[in-house]
Amino acid sequence: MAGPAGTSQRTPLGRVRGLGAAGQGVGGYLRQRLGAVGLLILAPWFVLSAIRAASGGHEGVVAWLQQPVNAVGVALFILVACFHMRIGMNTIIEDYIQKSGSRLALLALNALVVVAAGVAGLYAVMMIGFGN
């Protein structure tokens, strides 16, 4: 890989890819904005819709999630929110945690928390949607 200067077969782009403060290029930046655009619609819809559903107690929430449109909407909201918040929290960790060990541990913890939240949220939605 790192032979004498000028003898590497790798292109300059290939060498820097995966490096930098975050270990990635602008990928996180673009994905963060893609998620943001989706959440611009999903998040307000979820809050208003969930408040309406919650006013009907447990039955109200179940009836709400048994409507396919609502189940898909909530599932999408959970997925996109997890996607968006993982990138955001990664950025915060990368900015403030200098020690590479703790940084790696927190990044891993973030990934686990986000995946756990996503799986739990989707499972709950499907369980109610498919009628317990």
Added chain:
Amino acid sequence: MSEWTDRRPLSPHLQVWRWHPTMLTSILHRVTGAANYVALLGVVVWLMAAAAGPQAYATVQGLLGHPLVWIVLLGAVLGLSLHIASGVRHLVWDFLNIGWSPRAANLGSWMILGGGVVMTALVALHAFGMGGR
């Protein structure tokens, strides 16, 4: 190893700056993002309780009836509202490439703060109209 050993003076940090609107909204965007992270975990707990059945849901609903929890929920909605308003501004900056002048940026920051509060008030009215949970 991890201790700061560089003896040169550090650059001025948070405490020396006068607070101004763009600084406030910049910091708030990050803080509210972290708050939304926690709030979403709460949403997942709520969904799991609903899936677990009426008894589990009743436990969570009992918590939601507490006035202190209302304040937390209102704070969560305010955090989300501010993050959305500030997020829109970031999208405008990044993709339309407008609003960069100090005047426009300060005005935008005030609009974000006002808009966030108005959005929160609308959600609170909506919740109140629905019977306050």
